Amino acid sequence: MADVPTRSPLAPRRTVHAGDGVAWLESASLPADHAIVTSLPDASELPALGPEGWRSWFVEAAERACRAVADEAVAIFYQTDVKRDGRWVDKAFLVQLAAERAGSGLLWHKIVCRVAPGTTTFGRPAYAHxxxxxxxxxxxxxxSSPDVLPVPGAMTWPRxxxxxACAAAARFLLAHTRCRAVVDPFCGLGSMLAVANAHGLDAIGVELSRQRAERARALALPAA
Known part of the structure; x- marks a missing residue:
């Protein structure tokens, strides 16, 4: 079983594991006060799988994330669609397919504007899910809360x-759930972990790249 620290009564904690996020989810038993907030990798980050292999991997990974949380806890996904061979790959659909397989229902679906409304984009849409x-x-x-986030906020790196979006997820957890720790099994440089800590939530991340995992342990939010 993966090491899952308990929430500190004093200050929010951050733990980052260098390893495979799916394997970590398979070995972890998440307490009832832990939520998953994550963004699963795109096919471009897993080129060896190929498009169909990536699709199967994505749905299975999202299903594992949904199953990993307790019944009254939540899993939150931030995903941006991508165009491939002239067709959109709808990642919101893939997340909901995974959730259905896990017996989970959709509580809300927000649109995060990546650029100003009315802007034409190529390859990726002007919004994320x-x-x-x-x-x-x-x-x-x-x-209920607003369905559209018009300003996405800064990004610590392109992915x-x-x-x-991280802050919206943290605010929801505090206001409407008993979850007081955030788990991001594909944490990258740790944006969600740092935002969770800033809201008083403990944070656990998993990142395949040891270099990125090290940076995620130390990431500090930019000054407001």
């Missing part, structure tokens, strides 16, 4: 979750 799923949690109408 932010989806939250859970097996047991339900939200009342009065717990990062933008900081405002």
């Amino acid at each position: 932010l989806l939250c799923v859970s097996r047991g949690l339900r939200l009342l109408p009065g717990q 990062a979750m933008p900081l405002e």
Whole structure:
């Protein structure tokens, strides 16, 4: 079983493991107060799989993430579509397919504007998806929040979750769940981990690149 630290009563903790995120999820038993907030790698980051192999890998990895959290906890995914051979690969659909296989339901689906509305983009759309799923949690109408994030916020590197999307996820966890620790099994340079800590949440990351894992341990948010 992977080492899963408990929440500190004093200051938020950050633990980053250098390793494979899917393998870590297979070995981890997440406590009830842990949520997953992550962005799964695109096919361009896993070229050896090929397009169809990547699609299968993506759905299986997202399903594992959904199953890893407790019934009343949540898994949140930030994903940007990509165009391949003149067709869009809809990652929101793939996340929901994985969630359905895991017995999870969609609590909300937000659009994160990557550029100003009305801008024409090529290869990737002007928006990204932010989806939250859970097996047991339900939200009342009065717990709704804006469906569109018009400003994504800064990005610590080109593949990062933008900081405002990270903050929206952290605020939701604090307001509507009992989750007080964030797990990102594909953490990159640790944007979500740093934002979680800034909101008083513990953070656990897994990153295949040892160099990026080391940087994720030390990442500090830019000054406001």
